[in-house]
Amino acid sequence: MNPKTSQKANILVLNGPNLNLLGTREPGIYGAETLSDIQQQLELLAQQHSLTLSCFQSNNEAELIDAVHAARGTVDYIIINAAAYSHTSIALRDALTAVAIPFYEVHISNIYRRESFRHHSYLADAAEATLSGFGSYGYSLALLAIIKQLQS
Template sequence: MQSILILNGPNLNLLGTRQPEVYGRETLAMVEQLCIDHAVKAGLTAHCLQSNHEGALLDAIHAARGVHAGIILNAGAFTHTSVALMDAIFSVEVPTVEVHLSNIHAREEFRHKSYISRAALGQICGFGSQGYLMAIDALAATLLPKETQLQDAR
């Protein structure tokens, strides 16, 4: 089974307690378990990592090459500031879906700009934890047909 990496950036370790009216009441552990379970149903395995440090997220993206078939990235506030994360996604050439719990386009003006979206297959925002499941489904649709095509060619 192909694996995907689910990366969560700064402050997402505070899910459930940080601004629940914006980010919901689910904890990060709950969201990660939801993703792991959904990935299995989609024919994938999911590995989760959260860091408040940009460098750790960069290292995880670099390490994903050749290990994970896809990445789901909620870069948090780094979405709006990190050219380095965008460059890393372009560099490793691992299909990446950008996810946000809230609708960043309905929030403050500075949140409307995403450097990640320039390198991502697509962006899902505003659906809470369901957005991660949508991203898993999107990656499965992108990744699994290739696997099927390879099996058919044998």
Template sequence: MTQSRSVLLLNGPNLNLLGTRQPEVYGSTTLAEIEARCIEQAKGLGLTLEARQSNHEGELVDWIQAARQQFAAIIINPGAFTHTSVALLDALQAFEGLVIEVHLSNIHRRESFRHHSYVSLAATGAIVGLGAQGYDLALQAIAARLTEV
């Protein structure tokens, strides 16, 4: 694991539609707004942040694997892959840094198939149901944990 204070922010499928897709569930904040806010907040916390989004599972796996050499932490909102992707789980388990799972909605108050998260098995922590604020909390947790090391 790198000793940097670099964070990789990954967002999975359909999160590129934030702000327009089911705003009653996911809010009206766009992904671009979330990413910009996270980049600014990271600077204030003494972190650097790189944000990426993909609708493709394999691309997310590739990014997680490459992160092993570059990043101290990953914040991931895997979207629907949360509930289906053993491949993401395996990649995250090979990552030695911090992993914070974020979900805009409370997945435990939704359809039963959304209650299980493969990603949680590899996550240091999970933040669910707090909307875009969940990303802010993830960054604060990462900054605090990296300072402890």
């Protein structure tokens, strides 16, 4: 274990609908990196701090909810980019609050510079923090915040 990280932790990274298309989907908004690229960067950062990281993507709301439920008792933190479900899914919010796992909400684009329906997130007020507009680096920032919490 990295001496800078005071405890081992399991991190789950969840990605919602259409994020499997990163790299080709509206690169002017979402960038050229693929979801695989982002996951590889996170895995490297997690390894450097002796953390266990698992990633899951689904276009299906029920599968994301099932992944949250399955995390109960085994996962210490969740990083989630629920994509459009951030703006529509009370069920996903309820799952996250029910399992009581601290989570960080990530949006690649700045949702407040986009269409007004994207300005509200059902997850934001329950999240430890929301990172919006940092591009794919928002995922790393969320993981760095977790690492900082583990060090304190």
